[in-house]
Amino acid sequence: ERIARGVMGPLKNKFKRHFEELSLGNGKEKEAEDPEDEIPDEIRVAEESESESEAEGDATSSEDESVLSFEDVGDGESSQEDTETSEDEEEVEENVNEEREAGPSVPTVDEYEDDTSDEEDIRNTVGNIPMHWYDEYKHIGYDWDAAKIGKAPKGDQLDDFLKRMEDPDFWKTVKDPQTGQNVILSDEDIELIKKIAQQRIPDGKFEEFAPWVDWFTSEVEKMPIRNIPEHKRSFLPSRTEKKKISRYVHALKMGWMKTKEEREAAQEQRGPKFYMLWESDTTKENMRRIHDHVAAPKRPLPGHAESYNPPQEYLFDKKEMREWKRQEQEAHKRKLHFVPQKYRSLREVPAYERYVHERFLRCLDLYLCPRANRMKLTIEPEYLIPKLPSPRDLQPFPTHETLIYVGHSDIVRTMSIEPQGEYIVTGSDDTSIKIWEVCTARCIKTIQMKDIVRSVAWCPNGKLSLIAVASGQRLVLVNPETGDKLIVAKTDELLAEAPESDLLDPDRLKSAVQWMEPEGLEHKTGLRVIINHFKQIKQVTWHGRGDYLASVMPDGAHRSVIIHQLSKRRSQFPFSKSKGLVECVIFHPVKPLLFVATQKSIRLYDLVKQELMKKLMSNSNWISDIAIHPKGDNIIVSTYDKKILWFDLDLSTKPYQTMRLHKEAVRGVAFHRKYPLFASGSDDASVIVSHGMVYNDLLQNPLIVPLKKLETHEKVNDFGVFSVVWHPSQPWIFSTGGDKTIRLYT
Template sequence: MRAGKTVSVEATSPKKKKNNNNDKKKKKQNQTEKELNQNLLKKTTKSANSVQTENDASLKIQELEQQQQNTTQELSATDSDSDSDYQVFSEDEVSEDYESLRESEDGESDSSGDEVHGSDDDMNNDNDDGHEDQSDGSESHQGVEESDSSEDEVAPRNTIGDVPLEWYKDEKHIGYDISGKKITKKERQDKLASFLASVDDSKNWRKIYDEYNDEDVELTKEETKIIRRLLKGKAPHADFDPYADYVDWFKYEDSLHPLSNAPEPKRRFIPSKWESKKVLRYVRAIRKGLIKFDEPKEEEPRFYLMWGDDSSTAEKANRLSYIPAPKSKLPGHEESYNPSLEYIPTQEELNSYQLMYDEDRPKFIPKRFTSFRSIPSYENAVKESFERCMDLYLCPRVRKKRINIDPETLKPKLPSRKDLKPYPATCYLEYKGHKGAVMSISTEASGQWIASGSTDGTVRIWEVESGRCLRIWEIGEPVHCVAWNPSPELPVLAASAGQDVVLLNTGFGNEEEQKRVGELLQVDTHTTSDDSDNMASIVSWLQDDKLGGIRLRHFKTVTSVDWHRRGDYLSTVMPAGESRAIVMHQLSKKLSHRIPFKLHGLPVSSVFHPSRSIFFVSTKKTIRVYDLLKQKLIKKLETGLREVSSIAIHPAGDNVIVGSREGKLCWFDMDLSSKPYRILKCHPKDITNVAFHRSYPLFASCSDDGTAYVFHGMVYSDLNQNPLIVPLEILRGHTSSNGRGVMDCKFHPRQPWLFTAGADSTIKLFCH
């Protein structure tokens, strides 16, 4: 038989100093503890020697528990005067002792059977002792149960009251005890020490810091199991079954007959009379308006414009939105009281300000004062304040959305200039010899020769590669325009000077070509005209023996000459000729014709289509396109410019560029629209001439500012693709004379070269 464990009684006190009374109580407690242990040993030995039934063994256990309970009550009564002494019984140890006793006595009772040893006195004594043990055991067991039940109800020792813990955040103590003394906080370890301790302690994850009691509490295994079950959403106790089988306690399985077997009444199969009356009453109330239904709510649109304008939200608002007044402009550096001398206008500039309009006149004219105290009062202070008040009072305010757009994103994505080579960029050669401004130039069809006309009254022919002057004709009047015949078989040059257009034999070509040119430049009659009604003659065909050609004398000054692509027809423009301003001449028949179209406005120039029988006439505002075969107007191009100065046709014939006196260059796509496809503001002064290259996608413009602009102009065969326009180069080199710069520009017919004629009496060749 295993001996039962003794019940341990511990006396703990939180006080550091103990007085004599506590020592006496300690001794008394030790004595009672020894007596209790002796009684337990005595009873266990007696129970081992005696053979009893199972009922007698249970009675002894109850007596032992009652005795233990009485002992604990006596100890608690003696220690009630002290606030710090407590008795703690180990429930586990007591339960183990009782279980060992039960097992031992059960074993003895089984082994002994019905045998009885001992005398009657011993039996009586044993019974008496058993009753005492039973009472002691019951008392001790009650004490253990009371301690278990009151364990959760014990108030925290470190009580601070119903106040937040933040009040003791910066204090050295945490609340007060029962006697009113401060409870000091425990010294907390630093983070490094706590980390090392947590690494060494395998049960650190089960510890929780209790703020109210200022201590670390270790969770038991049962508590951790409960927490895990709660985190998983399960019941705290494993024995609880949330989905138990349903038991119908009120079901009567032996019921064979219903409670009522009466037949269904007839009223359940016909419409209800009272319900019909109730419906009629509701219908009459609705008709009279006594019952009103709720108005259906307007459903908001389910779909909306994601990229819609936010201004619509302000318009939907039923209230007026307040718009703050714009702030007045703050003074800047231009209003300094002591500016530099270069910022002070002269008297001439002040006089010029008076001649300006009010909107063009500067708002503030700077003045100079020697010191700050010498500044007079502002003259317009009252006036400006009054105008400001009037604006705030009378002028309506409108919100204008400011769009922050990166300027770089607005620029079109253009190819690199390196990919668009070749194009003229460098001045390669100069042609010098004229004494006046070179007004016009023209290249020969092969590109070997170039002709020029100047205000000095001469026409010269130059060799392109060497710059050598081969021919010089003295016309006698300033030459406005020169034009080389586009046919390589007819080396004829036309030059306009005043009212005359001179057709000259250049002397180039073989003998057959020279013979044919000699026949063409012979005039049999003095004048030839298309007027059958003997009207005043417009053009006179005269033989010029001095120059070796033909002189066409007009009744007004001729400013423009252009050849047809076959070289037999020639058109001249007289801006002052009114309805007879444009005349066509046929070289083979020596005839002149007026165009069968009515002119609207003063004509500036005329150009033949490079491949079709179409004639372009440019006026100061518009470009008119005529069909020579059908003799009707095809299209009218609206330039929107102040005054047109020049025109050029693309070799394909579907695109036109127009230069203006205001420095703007317009590109027209005739298949796209009658309005400009692109408007380029490139020159600060008047554009004098524009030109297309015959084979390369290049076009150029020259201006009085002394520069020539070269552009890349690619026209695609696909009609769905727009032309590509890229600025390439700005050519400089000419000097201005009398306000005039570059007068004319022409491309080489075969190479990407550009010829420019300037008012400085020079001709320049720009190559790639």
């Protein structure tokens, strides 16, 4: 009712002024229409409510009688009543204004009360940015109306102290980083912070100490609560889990599944991953129309021959000019497509006659010839060098000289060692053989021969004490009379009498080989059997069992190789035709095979089938020596052209590896029976020890590593080391040289 009364006064005055303006507008008199027709609906509602309130009110009330109405305005009452009415209107207007400022009396509903968006409460709209960006400005951001939010005044330490002493809410006041204002925390916020600090559940409605509900009592019941029979799967292991466990175990064995520690270590090793936002950062932008464009090749730059004043050697003489004209039909074979000419100055150079034609051909090439990018494989030289293990990891092997055996007066050409490794025998150009004790370097026995000793070989059978000596045209079997006396006596007993045989040797064999028994002084010195040959013997070698031995006569043509059987005292020619100049032969350690080395090749013969099995090509000019691995699948060959060849019989007929370790001719090679070692001796007076591991796996190639170069021999008349021999059980090596000495390296 008060609102209606307060609104009516200003509205009446407003409409009066409005009607007066209408009546006086533009200097024309207009009839004023009924003001009640112009009154809005709101005013009419207010008048009706006012009239109803007057009718219901008390008639005796003096205040209600003084209320101004539309009828009172038009009746022309006394001035006293008008004054009272105006005062009442002013009082009502003041009350209305106060109520407007205080807000509506009707309770309003907040439509954002249930809104859970966090952004509705943000007063600073700068976003989630570091607020220290505004340190240099007077404001700290912008509100929703884009107005600057000023910074709160900062106090000094004295102000902080006074607030701490006087303000009771100082301890729960925090600073809002978004607006810079101080915010006082409520009791709910403080309680929430306390619970979080104590690691308790922040929710205030959560009942932390709820009453315990004892679902199962401690009283023992007579009847079971649950009496369902157990299922079969409850006491049998699960097949599904068994399969899962099997898969996990297999994954662990194969290394597919890793533990948590292994995954964390791998993640730390990989480091963080970074990805490009745009593809153009790493890849070239292709052309819009032509993809993978290949640039045209540039024309070659002109050389000295195209100069107007070329050097004299670039000008054609008569012979070159005839050759150039002869190739007119085959112009692509010409080195130059023009004839070089010489001029005194650049001004005298005429126009090039073939310029337009060559440019036309160039355009045809660019237009018609397709272009392609060739993948060029670039291999660094380091990748071609095999990675070899360190020599320290391949010990033991001989590294230094230990003993020197001195006693011969001329070149020591050959040497052999006893199967037990206690004695060695050497042959020299001074026509003598000497037997040495290995550990003391003492010469035990010297046996004089009639000619130069070119080869000696100790019988590999440990039950016999026998040495084969090739001296001139004689092959002599010597009993050194060292070692066990029973073995020495047994050897003499076996060689005392020749076995009887009904077979008659052919005349061809009798003319080449004669078996003889020494007598007198020769027998006393230790000679037991003498086999005379028709040519000079270069090499003698034993079979692994010690019953057969072979002799080599390079000048014997198709009778260069003769095999002798000691038990029957018979000889035979294994070959009927000559395949070249034979240098040396060697028996296979396990199979009935014979390796025959000529000057440029090695032939492998089967002695049982009497046929050629394989021919190995050495790609060298002259073979000097050959040695076979104890397993029999690999051989090494030394040549006079400074090379050492390793052949893998199961791999190829060509060398598996060619080693150029020496500076001069290589005269001897040898394998160790027990250790993966081999050695070579050369005329450069050096012995090179190498590691040669042969694996049982046929798919794995042999490992060859040079280990040590031993240089203690002296060169005499361009001769260095003649032969090398390994100790049968120790990693020791013996070498003979042109300096008349034998040296032991350990």
